[in-house]
Amino acid sequence: MTPIERQRAGRSSAGHEGAGASSGPPDELVPLLRAAGLTVRPIEHAAAADVGALRRRVAARSGPLVCSGLMEDWPARTGWNPADLAKRHGERRVTALLDLPATGVLFPQDQRGYERELSFGEFLDRMTAAGPVAPCYLAYQRAHEIFDPADYDIASLCPADGHGTDTRVWIGSAGTRSMLHSDLKDNFFCQVWGEKSVILLDWRDSRAVYPFPDNLVNSRIDLAEPDLGRFPRLRKAVLHHARLRPGDLLYIPRGWWHDVRAHTPSVSVNHWFGEPLGLREYLRLLGALGPAYWRATVRDFVTHGMLRRQEPTRFFFSPASTGKRLYDAVRTGDFSRSNDPSADA
Known part of the structure; x- marks a missing residue:
């Protein structure tokens, strides 16, 4: 049994089980993370x-x-x-x-x-x-x-x-x-x-x-x-x-x-x-993340940039994909406009 499972088992036996949310009430998040060995x-x-x-x-x-x-x-x-x-x-x-x-x-x-x-x-x-x-x-x-x-x-x-x-x-x-x-x-x-x-x-x-x-x-x-x-x-x-x-x-x-x-x-x-993060920071991260990320970026550059196919919105207020943002940077010089809430304010 993992540390998180042991902590949840203790809560359940004490009558504090969350109402339908497997992670329990939000205020228990920090003890769970520390029990998993993370630094908080x-x-x-x-x-x-x-x-x-x-x-x-x-x-x-x-x-x-x-x-x-x-x-x-x-x-x-x-x-x-x-x-x-x-x-x-x-x-x-x-x-x-x-x-x-x-x-x-x-x-x-x-x-x-x-x-x-x-x-x-x-x-x-x-x-x-x-x-x-x-x-x-x-x-x-x-x-x-x-x-x-x-x-x-x-x-x-x-x-x-x-x-x-x-x-x-x-x-x-x-x-x-x-x-x-x-x-x-x-x-x-x-x-x-x-x-x-x-x-x-x-x-x-x-x-x-x-x-x-x-x-x-x-x-x-x-x-x-x-x-x-x-x-x-x-x-x-x-x-x-x-x-x-x-x-x-x-x-x-x-x-x-x-x-x-x-x-x-x-x-x-x-x-x-303030000044937003720019293309250089994102490209540096993209380069460090490896081939799976590069392939996804190329795919979305073509699919959602060049072909203009609509992207799904299954994130919470989904930003444009990395590939679509890179396509925008090539066309307009602005990598982050579609992810900048102030851009159309």
Whole structure:
């Protein structure tokens, strides 16, 4: 029996078995990872609400940082709870993801199969009632399309550098998951209401997360079920963990891999900013990953670039494949436009 199996057996005998999710509640993820022999370290927490310290960390890109107290003046901190949101915005029509899978890395069906249009009020009712077995998510929604930008003064925390920015909201039930993936820009992730856990890995550990051969920014590893026989390089990586509570801001440096899971119904807002990772970094990673990745890239360069065949969307908000992005780079000089949320802001 593996360490993870022994730990789960102990939980079951004590009457704490998860409701349908094989990995148990999200707050058990760190003990499971450590029981598997992985190194998990807490993310540094700033001692005080210090914008200067946050900006210095961004300038140095010396690793992630959790700050508290920087959001206390935001109207969102008191007004973005389900009851108030329903009163102010309940009639608005939204497209949300309903009855999502509770386990696995890829969606069993195309993401569009989970999309439903409903009122925001109806979604909030679904969100508060949903359990972790079939979570629901209003995710990757541009914040200004629902809320007054004065509610979330996140842009003032960022250095002005001339690069495109984008702000999104994430509103969902307990059990929602953004599986291990990498974004090309720096990220301020702000927890407004509810609680989430985040696991991070450095971009330099990208080989250890075993990206999909056709997509360099999504990992094949479910950290709730880390198969170290299949993914042995993960043993040598350092994982960084934080539990985010209302008022916490997490700085995620560009390229850092992150896995985000909700403990409770949750409202979050994030802001992408800064200079993106470029073609050179991705080509360096592609070269290190080997022939299987090269073949997938050539295939998708032809299929989804030259032949323009539509790509499936079974990742969580699927980015374009590596081959399609390389095709875009050849044609336009921009490898990351299709993966840059600020490109069409």
